[in-house]
Amino acid sequence: MPYTPRPRFGIMTAPSQVDYHDVLRVWREADTIPEIEHAWLFDHLMPIGGDPGGPAYEGWTLLSALAAHTRRLRLGVLVTSNRFRPPAMLAKIATTVDIVSGGRLDFGIGVGSRPGHPLARREYEAHGLPFHDSAHAVGSLAEACTVIRRLWTEEEPFDFNGTHLRLTGAFGNPKPVQRPHPPILIGGRSSSTLRVVAEHADLWNIPGGDIDDAVRRSALLDRYCAEIGRDPAAIIRSIHLPVSYEQPGATRDAIGEAVDAGFRHIVLGLAPPYPAAVARWVTDELIGASVAV
Template sequence: MRFAIKTRPEHTSWQQLRDVWIAADEYEVFESAWHWDHFYPLSGDMAGPNLEAWTTLAALAQATKRIRVGCQVTGMIYRHPAVLANMAATTDIISGGRLELGIGAGWNQMECDAYGIELPPLKERFDRFDEGTQALIALLTEKVANFDGQYVKLTDAYCEPKPVQTPHPPITIGGKGPKRTLRAVARWAQHWNVIVATPEEWKPLKDILVAHCEDLGRDVSEITCSVNVRIDPDVPLDQAIDTAITTAAAYGDAGVDLVVLNLPLDTPPTILEPLAKALA
């Protein structure tokens, strides 16, 4: 079983977010650190502060030395795939090759409406996601990329300099849609992340992923499977950590590779020491 942390860039300051990631960087039990890609808070006051994902991710990559860094997950609808490819390559360089490239089709209607960003119907959204993923990979791996899709077109397109990691930073696809999302995971991802209520809910989704991999001739063991486990902010810290570890162990027994521990909002860096000791 492997472990990661996830912070929420809502209702917090840059200094507090940075200090938590720097603290996590000191404990080898945490292999990666993540946050989300939203422009509005998802809890509390929707008009409150929420730090932008990729600019903070690049800064956090600079502030840390060891821990892998990622966004769980980037909404493909928010940025053209060619722009995202350049952002990812630059962030991977800044991190010295520690980027996890998390992507998803996007879903937040409220943010899209507020910013005038089109949120297409579900089928078109996933069609765009499939094309965007292929364009991303082409730009990150090919000297000159060309792609002629219905929604994404590249003509003698460059993405230079290339990322440190080859052939490209590991792609994490988030979601649990059995037909489109899990098939996209089987086709392109090195990491699948999903938020589910119980290990019993996770197991049939893993079976679907296995079937997609078999259909495409891919070994499912090449794909890291992760879930998120919340550390409850409403109970004493020792109890919250014990409950999270028990839950993580159950997911490990079910076959999950990586548990991402969702830290409470306004978490002080001091939470990392007891959490790391308990996990170790």
């Protein structure tokens, strides 16, 4: 009988419509609970839900602060928008966080916001960032993953001349703590993104909500892996599931469906305001109950 790895549970605290000290409180609590193994932020420069004029923190800066205040949790951004930062700069930022955390970074990246999401689209215009079409975004992501991995692992400067990215004398020093490099998690569901996942990712994340679609996308990823000669089992399947404080049974059901469908990396999204001792509540009401079933 093939070995099936146990599910590994984490939390996601979107750093928007919330105070820094509230996020810090939740992460510090989670860091003391072994059943919670990873924690995540998102990457938006302006709110994409709630009050459009409300607060939103820059994800990587906040992640570095939280890394310094925790000791055990694996941590990351679910997922970094490849549209916001030049990839070589992002590689340097991620290396810094991996060092600050003592080697606990899971590097999450994706193409960036969907063009049809108006509250996400506005953050590009507001920050003077270009918003290219999907084909450009996916092609840029593939090149970014290549360059970032090389900056993390190669000992000599190199040039890179891609369709979207050109670097001269690129070199990363220091290197990340984790060798050969931090695990790469790519988020997305489009077929073009899944081809990038097949080539570059150690983990693949998809938003929950439609488990049948998630299963179909996972099967498509299997096919793309087979086409390039990669073992599909080499890519851990991750899913983000929103938590209902009022109806924990519905969240437990969603967790059960995801685990049964082969998703072994479960990210539980916590909506603000965070209840007191929310990490313990998540552990007792959701993780413990799901593992016991």
